[in-house]
Amino acid sequence: METLAMHISNGIIDGPVAAVFAVIALAAMAYCVMRGRQDLDDRLAPMAGLVAAFLFAVQMLNFPIFTAGVSGHLLGGALAAMLVGPWVGALCVAVVLVVQALVFGDGGVAMLGLNITNMAVIGIAVAYLLIALLLRVLPRSPAGLAVTAFVAALVSVVVAAMGFVLQYQLGGTTDLGGNLAGLAGTMAVSHLFIGIGEGLITATTVVTVAKVRPDLVYALRALKPVASATAPTVGGVR
Amino acid sequence: MKKWGFLAGGLLVALLLASVVSNFASSHPDGLDSSLREGCTFDANDEITGGSCPAQQEREHEVGGPFADYGIAGLDNDFLSTGLSGALGVLLTFAVAGGAFWLVRRREPAAGNDTGAERTDPAATSGG
Numbered sequence: 401m402e403t404l405a406m407h408i409s410n411g412i413i414d415g416p417v418a419a420v421f422a423v424i425a426l427a428a429m430a431y432c433v434m435r436g437r438q439d440l441d442d443r444l445a446p447m448a449g450l451v452a453a454f455l456f457a458v459q460m461l462n463f464p465i466f467t468a469g470v471s472g473h474l475l476g477g478a479l480a481a482m483l484v485g486p487w488v489g490a491l492c493v494a495v496v497l498v499v500q501a502l503v504f505g506d507g508g509v510a511m512l513g514l515n516i517t518n519m520a521v522i523g524i525a526v527a528y529l530l531i532a533l534l535l536r537v538l539p540r541s542p543a544g545l546a547v548t549a550f551v552a553a554l555v556s557v558v559v560a561a562m563g564f565v566l567q568y569q570l571g572g573t574t575d576l577g578g579n580l581a582g583l584a585g586t587m588a589v590s591h592l593f594i595g596i597g598e599g600l601i602t603a604t605t606v607v608t609v610a611k612v613r614p615d616l617v618y619a620l621r622a623l624k625p626v627a628s629a630t631a632p633t634v635g636g637v638r
Numbered sequence: 639m640k641k642w643g644f645l646a647g648g649l650l651v652a653l654l655l656a657s658v659v660s661n662f663a664s665s666h667p668d669g670l671d672s673s674l675r676e677g678c679t680f681d682a683n684d685e686i687t688g689g690s691c692p693a694q695q696e697r698e699h700e701v702g703g704p705f706a707d708y709g710i711a712g713l714d715n716d717f718l719s720t721g722l723s724g725a726l727g728v729l730l731t732f733a734v735a736g737g738a739f740w741l742v743r744r745r746e747p748a749a750g751n752d753t754g755a756e757r758t759d760p761a762a763t764s765g766g
Contacts, residue, residue: 405667405671405707406668406670406671407670408670409696409697409699410696410697410698410699410700411695411696411697412674412692412693412695412696433742436742437742437743437744438744439744440739440742440743440744441743441744442743444739444743445736445739445740445743446645446736446739446740447645448735448736448739449732449733449735449736449737449739449740450645450648450649450652450732450736451735452731452732452734452735452736453648453649453652453728453729453731453732453735453736454648454651454652454655455731456652456656456727456728456731457651457652457653457655457656457660457724457727457728458652458655460655460656460660460663460708460724460727461655461659461660461663462663462664462665462666462668463663463664464664464666465669469666469667469672470666470667470668470669470672471663471664471665471666471667471668471669472668472669473663473668488739491735491738491739492735495731495734495735495738496731496735498734499727499730499731499734500727501701502701502703503701503703503705503727503730504703504705504706504707504708504723504727505699505701505702505703505705505706505707506707506708508697508699508700509699509700509701510700561669561670564670568692572692573692573695574690574691574692574694574695576692582676583673583676583692586672586673586676587669587670587673590669590672590673591669593669594668594669612644613644616644
């Protein structure tokens, strides 16, 4: 098999910009550890390990997209945010990226900050904001859950891709002659299609887990429907 | 008990995806890679033959290592190479992430731990 690079490789973004994003990523992950500890109890910790392992597996599954000769794969932000929450979810994505960079030669080690910022910080933040919003306005049904997962995944992938375009504007190593719009365009179109795949995988996985073990879906536990805030819950009746 | 069943099942699914299904994954460059290759032409070996694109600036990976590019160095069988490295990645990721999360997890306050210990002690004595 030839080179299989899924993340930003060395040399694509210059050193100083990569270093700045390394600091940003490190600070963001430290904050996620602080906030995530509140969520991480004896039950969530192994579940979060499983989510990270699952993300690693599904990221290997490049699927063909509409554009000929181009593939896509899961980034996993929306899936992780749904299952284990935004703070622990961001840490799951970051662990996957670190393992991929250090052991599998995928994504430069010097570029880790850029990759973590795009996928673990931007991807998760956008996904969770949408999840929090949509779960409150959509009906509490498998369909509502599926739509939430699909939309959060799709949008977060496209925005994460734009994170790279911003980084390229700041420290890209090839002078595109002011043609950054071209790069933004190809990134946006390809990731729109990748986002559809990501949305389908995320919705399928989340609905499946919600069917088997609804208590293991963080978003369903943390974001109670508005109605239950006023009316007593099932447990409260007893 | 139920928790461990879900965990084991999930891990098994991840292992199957990474070791078997991964062999049927598309080998085309992904969205990022293909965007960076825009403007260049490539030969059958994926070497740049002409044009100008961001991918030309790509530099060697710092680590590389025996599992670089999701394979196992020296193993000629592509199916085994991809499958074994995928399985290894799943187990390694589970160990690193699960271990780290277990270490930083929220412990019940000291008082809670004490009552927990007291609760198990009488049970153990009454059972024996």
